[in-house]
Structure formats: C-alpha cells, structure tokens
Amino acid sequence: MNADFRSDTLTQATPAMRAAMAAADVGDDVYGEDPTVNELQERIAALTGKESALFCTSGTQSNLSAVLSHGQRGDEYLIGENYHILLNEVSGASALGGMSPWPIKVDETGGIDPSDVISAIKEPDQHHPVTNLLCLENTVNGFVQSVELISELAKTAQESGLSVHLDGARLFNAAVALDVPVSSFTKSVDTVSLCLSKGLGAPVGSVLAGSQETINKAFRIRKMLGGGTRQAGHLAAAGLYALDHHVDRLAEDHHRAEQIAKGLSGIAGLEVNQASNMLWVTPLPELHAGLAKCLEEKNVKVIPWNPTMRIVTHLDIDDSHVDYLVQVFQDFFSDL
Ligand SMILES: Cc1ncc(COP(=O)(O)O)c(C=O)c1O
Structure with a gap:
C-alpha cells in the first residue's frame, strides 16, 4: 500500500476528466476566443455573484493579480500572519508591485479579530503607507472561517475605505463543510480566487472573480505575469468537469x-x-x-x-x- 496524504494538490485527473479535457472546444484565449475558458469564467462569475472572472494558471498567479489590481507601489495590505499570500507566494506583491504586507495576528483557527483590522489601518499621514487592502483566506490550513466572520471583517475594512480580497484556494471545502453556497462568502468581498487544482482535483488552474473594472486590471497584470495562455480550454474543461462532479x-x-x-x-x-x-x-x-x-x-x-x-x-x-x-x-x- 502506498498512501499519499501530503496534499490535496497531488491528485491526478480521473479518466472522465481527461476525456472532458481532450474533447474541449478551444480557441486562442489571448484573443478571448477560447469558448471553454469563457464558459468557466462565466460559471465562476455566476457562482460567486461577481461581474466577471479570469482563469489563471495557479492560485499564486490569481492572488497576485488581485493584490496588484487593488493597490500600487508604496501601498500596504493587511493580512493574517499565517496566510498563504504572506508566507508562501514568494513575496510577489512586494517584489513585483512594491506593496508591503502588514501581518495581523490570528487565533488558533486562523481567524482575525475585526478590532485588529481597525487598529492596523494607518492614519493618513505623510509618514505612513496607504493601507488599502485586506487579504482574507478560507479555509486557513483547513480551518473553516464562518460566513459571519468573513462578512464582518469585510464590512469593517470596507467602511474604512479598504478593498477586500479572499484567497479561496479551498473555499469549496468551507462551503461544503457549512452546507452553504460559495456566494455566501464571496458577496461581501471585492475579489476572490478559487483553486481548481486542490480538493477539486483538476491538474491546473485558479479563477479570480470580481467587478468588471478590477478584472480588467487583473487581465493586464496576468499577461505581465506570463499568464496569457492560448488553447487553455483543455485546462478549463478540467475545471468545468470538477465543478460538475467534484464539489459535493x-x-x-x-x-x-x-x-x-x-x-x-x-x-x-x-x-x-x-x-x-x-x-x-x-x-x-x-x-x-x-x-x-x-x-x-x-x-x-x-x-x-x-x-x-x-x-x-x-x-x-x-x-x-x-x-x-x-x-x-x-x-x-x-x-x-
Ligand atoms: C491557501 C492557499 N492559497 C493559495 C495557494 C496557491 O496555489 P498554487 O499552488 O496553485 O499557486 C495555495 C497552495 O497550496 C494555498 O494553500
């Protein structure tokens, strides 16, 4: 017996998923002409209740495209001290976007206290960076963050003028665990990234969803990050298959x-x-x-x-x- 429990990213596409990938209608996605990518993006936009969505090669790419769409050089984003964007995404927002993270303490289940968001936001002052984004995550190391907490954190940040991005690499796990639709978590945040290659079992892919204006910005940033891909519909087909068969x-x-x-x-x-x-x-x-x-x-x-x-x-x-x-x-x- 060989039992590999290291990660849910290890899954291999099932025969039925491979068949769906092989059969996909494709086009050149840099021209916006891949029908399967377009279908996946529309599907995720609908699921999350957002205007638009963008297929990315990885969770790291969709998170970075989101963070850079929300800010500019010299800006600061608030983030849970053990969240993936902060610890495991090569400091892309700092290295490529000149944005600095401000870690916020989390409890043993990855939860942030809304009062800590308020106290972390810098006063407008010539000495301070502009705090303009809060990055949330769900699940955090498997721990499900409640709909109420995500909504309260988002409201707290937005009332202070911040945008909110949710790293939902495993948001479907949270939704299934609480038996709620994914949109319960996403309606309060400005952008959300959803991974297809973790529990959902697709080989590649993450989709970023948000307003049309933000997704337009993310579209250019994804291109800059090397994420403009061509007949990506073969990969998007795995995502569509996963949404149909691997969520419940x-x-x-x-x-x-x-x-x-x-x-x-x-x-x-x-x-x-x-x-x-x-x-x-x-x-x-x-x-x-x-x-x-x-x-x-x-x-x-x-x-x-x-x-x-x-x-x-x-x-x-x-x-x-x-x-x-x-x-x-x-x-x-x-x-x-
Ligand atoms: C919570 C979380 N966010 C984002 C990512 C990044 O995803 P990717 O490995 O596709 O870049 C991961 C990867 O494991 C993750 O666990």
Whole structure:
C-alpha cells in the first residue's frame, strides 16, 4: 500500500476528466476566443455573484493579480500572519508591485479579530503607507472561517475605505463543510480566487472573480505575469468537469479526515486536530523522528513538519488508505 496524504494538490485527473479535457472546444484565449475558458469564467462569475472572472494558471498567479489590481507601489495590505499570500507566494506583491504586507495576528483557527483590522489601518499621514487592502483566506490550513466572520471583517475594512480580497484556494471545502453556497462568502468581498487544482482535483488552474473594472486590471497584470495562455480550454474543461462532479464529494474528504481523527484520538502521546480535509498531528517531541521514519518506511506519506505533521485527505484517498494509515499509527505507538 502506498498512501499519499501530503496534499490535496497531488491528485491526478480521473479518466472522465481527461476525456472532458481532450474533447474541449478551444480557441486562442489571448484573443478571448477560447469558448471553454469563457464558459468557466462565466460559471465562476455566476457562482460567486461577481461581474466577471479570469482563469489563471495557479492560485499564486490569481492572488497576485488581485493584490496588484487593488493597490500600487508604496501601498500596504493587511493580512493574517499565517496566510498563504504572506508566507508562501514568494513575496510577489512586494517584489513585483512594491506593496508591503502588514501581518495581523490570528487565533488558533486562523481567524482575525475585526478590532485588529481597525487598529492596523494607518492614519493618513505623510509618514505612513496607504493601507488599502485586506487579504482574507478560507479555509486557513483547513480551518473553516464562518460566513459571519468573513462578512464582518469585510464590512469593517470596507467602511474604512479598504478593498477586500479572499484567497479561496479551498473555499469549496468551507462551503461544503457549512452546507452553504460559495456566494455566501464571496458577496461581501471585492475579489476572490478559487483553486481548481486542490480538493477539486483538476491538474491546473485558479479563477479570480470580481467587478468588471478590477478584472480588467487583473487581465493586464496576468499577461505581465506570463499568464496569457492560448488553447487553455483543455485546462478549463478540467475545471468545468470538477465543478460538475467534484464539489459535493468534498464531504467525503472531510468525513475521511474525521475517521482518521477518530482512529488516532485514543493514542497517548499524540495530539490530533482535524479541520475539514486536514489533520494536524503532534507527537511527543521525543517520538517525532521515530514516527516520521516509521511512516516513511511503511509508505504512508505525510508532511513530517516538526513539531506538527500534516495529513490531508483528497480525491485519490479512499477508505483503505485511511484504515492503513490509522493501523500504522496504532502499531507504532503500541510497539513503543
Ligand atoms: C491557501 C492557499 N492559497 C493559495 C495557494 C496557491 O496555489 P498554487 O499552488 O496553485 O499557486 C495555495 C497552495 O497550496 C494555498 O494553500
């Protein structure tokens, strides 16, 4: 058994998704002539309740296109201190757009306190950068942010003149977990990026949605970032297929993560936190290296971060993988 729980980005396109990709009607998307890309963009605009949408090659590209569309050199954006745009997107907004991030503290589930947004906004003064954007994220490391919190944070920022961008790489996970439409989260924010290549199982793609004016700006920035692609409809077809077939099934990923949490919950010396399709597992410090080695030897792939390991369920994980992982953990601890 080879069970790869490192990330939901590891999924391989299913035969049916590959067939949809091969059969897609395509054109040159730089000319705006790819019907399948256009269909995907219209579909995401409708799902998010926005005027327009833009197909991007990755979440990093759609987030960066959004952030740079909202600001200019010397501006500042507020962002949760552990959010992906801040930590894992190569500081693109600073490097390419001259915009500086101002990290805001988050609680243990990635939530921001609205009062911390207010106190982080700089007074208009010749010494200060102009604070003009708040970047949110959902889910944050698997933790679902409530509709109420996202709405309150967005309202707080917008009342102070800021725009709001939501990194929704896993927003479908949040929507499925709470059984609400994606638009519940997106109606309060100005832009949202939705990834197709995470839980939804497409090989490539993220779609940015927002007002026509903002998407027009993002369109030029995407081109500058090398994201103007040609017969991208083959890739957009995977996204359309995923929207039709892989959204509701995210509940299965969440259920399997719960099953793992249940299976590991009784183990002394192991702390387990489950959040949608992710689990955060912390063994006693003296057991970390041994557990990581054991998992590797048994072909159970997790991200063995120290002190806390990450386990992610996804489209290519079934019940037999879950049972195997739980057994390997139980055996390791019972053999101590
Ligand atoms: C929360 C979040 N946002 C954005 C991204 C970036 O997506 P990509 O890897 O497609 O650039 C990721 C990637 O894992 C992510 O987890």
